[in-house]
Amino acid sequence: MVLARIWSVALFGVDGIPVEIEADIGGGRPRTQIVGLPDAALNEAKDRVRAAVRNSGLAWPDQLVTFALSPAALPKGGAGYDLALAVAMLVADQKLPPDPFHDTVLVGELALDGRLRMVRGVLPCLLAARRAGLRRAVVPESALAEASLVHGLEVLGAANLGQVLAWAKGDVEALCPPGQGDTYPTTAPPDLVDVVGQPEARWALEVAAAGGHNLLLAGPPGTGKTMLAKRLPGLLPLLSREQALEVTAIHSVSGDLSPDAPLVAVPPFIAPHHTTSVAALVGGGVGIAKPGAISKAHFGVLLLDEAAEFASDRLEALRTALEEGEIRLARRDGVVTYPARFQLVLATNTCPCAPPRETDCVCTPITRRRYLSRLSGPLLDRVDLRVRMRPITAMSRALDVAPEDTATVRARVRQARDRAVHRWAARGWRTNAEVPGPSLRRDFALPRETTAILDRALTTGTLTARGTDRCVRIAWTLADLAGQPQPTSDHVATALEFRERRAA
Known part of the structure; x- marks a missing residue:
């Protein structure tokens, strides 16, 4: 018995x-x-x-x-x-x-x-x-x-x-209870004030932080692509307790928690090397799959630096997770689902030789096209904001006006996010990037004259239906940053301009 x-x-x-x-x-x-x-x-x-x-x-x-x-x-x-x-x-x-x-x-x-x-x-x-x-x-x-x-x-x-x-056996003091308080030290993220010049890229970073949008930074080496990407988590609001527990559970399963800071209270920043495997990126293993980099970046930022150096199968594996906010992995012992609602930041050079000045490029047009073709159309269609970065000039370094710091930009981002949360709270969405396309078109439809430019882009084939929904989401974010109740035609045009910028 x-x-x-x-x-x-x-x-x-x-x-x-x-x-x-x-x-x-x-x-x-x-x-x-x-x-x-x-x-x-x-x-x-x-x-x-x-x-x-x-x-x-x-x-x-x-x-x-x-x-x-x-x-x-x-x-x-x-x-x-x-x-x-x-x-x-x-x-x-x-x-x-x-x-x-x-x-x-x-x-x-x-x-x-x-x-x-x-x-x-x-x-x-x-x-x-x-x-x-x-x-x-x-x-x-x-x-x-x-x-x-x-x-x-x-x-x-x-x-x-x-x-x-x-x-x-009765010794109640043999085991120790936890200490008092649940506040843990956090490392301050890099400050945006360190980035010189690049006003378009800084604006795109602010829009990405305010709406939870994906971002592509393309340009010559040394222009600040990686610096900007590393400063995105500092613009994001701290995680709520429910979000923090969800993220901490993922890091606990993967064995990444520190005993000194067991609670992940700030948006995580994950930047895998371009030689990473598919299993390390999206999750995998024998028996029951373990979480990958995209799940560790849940409610945070996933940076793919030198994105065009990643193998195509790694990049294409991200497509479903970007749409659904989760990844389903089938292995021998069962199918597990890991959350993966992250902001994707792609940083890439525009050609293999990547000279500091574009006029010094020795790559043929075919070589440049082959290099950037690793960022496929379906993947780029899921990237909301695309920025072409330019080399830093002596004039931009000598400007007397000091760049805005992270605290200043974060305050504007927080106000924009508060407007979005107030608008979507009844439906359970926290950011504009999470709003489904059908709800945007049916329940929060914009006037026909406001979105006329998107209709023309659809007609000419320069924009897909998914891209149209993403343009509308960006427009709502631009309106939130401007403190306006809904997007105008100028906001929609700006959103379309962000999406039409190519890496090359």
Whole structure:
């Protein structure tokens, strides 16, 4: 018969699923077995847990020990079940009372000497435990700051298995609670005041920040493309608590969280190298797919620097995520969905030789066309703002007027975003870039004379239907920045001009 039941959590993408661990002792020759679709790392837990229990001063039963993990049909992996397995066996062996673990979830990896080690995905695990009605969680001390982000759940930290045993036997001070306060240090982003010249690009960056639009910066090397892109996160508003938890859960699953700053409170900035693989960019792996760069950039900025150097399959893999704000990945053990609502910034030279002055270019027209053709039409159709950057001149460097700093521009962006949130709040949208095309055309349709220029562009084939919707979204952002109730024909014309600018 089953002698013990202990709770842990399995990760499936960024979602947690409570797992009931049952332990039974006896009924066969001495050995330890785990049933319930464990992977190799979980199967190895038998040896880790046995050594941890023995080195904590207790004996392992000289009988058959069977662990059953339910739901049995769910694949389970990783070392996060170690603590729950050890406690389940000790409760079944009547060395620990079962009552303290009735509504408690246990997460943590055990070292051979009984120390508790950090595991990935503590935040989504505890969020799932709270949804399931569990009231308490025991985690490694190193994960205590991350675990304390989950409100409505009593969280306790343990340095080793011995402390958990002492707490279960009545020593209420054996485990430590989280510290007070949930504010964590953040690094100040680079300031926009450092960028010299480039008024068109600075304006496009402000529009992109105000409306959540995608951006293409093209031009010779050394003109500030990367500098501008790195300053975009500083113009964006801080994440709400719900957004921060969602982003933090992704970074927790991928193992990128710092113990000193467990909450991702600012929009993330991710800039993968152009040699990155498709799996690293959009997510992948064996069994259950792991999140990629586009999911780590959720509610933030994804910069593809030297975009034309990326392989075409990497760039084309972004197209669905740009439209839907999520990525669905099918692997051997199931299909997982990761959120991926990011702002894409493409920065590229206009030719392979990329001289500081365009007049010095030695590339043939075919070479230039082949180089830029890696940015395909369907991908560029999803990029709202396109800016052609020019070389910095001595005149622009000698201007007496100091450039605007990030704080000044961010204030205008915040006001524009507040107008957009007020307008779309009833429908659940936060930025103009999120508004579906049908709603723009049906519920918030602009007068025919305002959008006449878009109708002409559609007729001549210079603009697609998707491009038309994106022009209207940009026009709404321009109106928000100008403090006007709805776009005018000038705003629509400016939006179309942004989209008609090519890299070459």
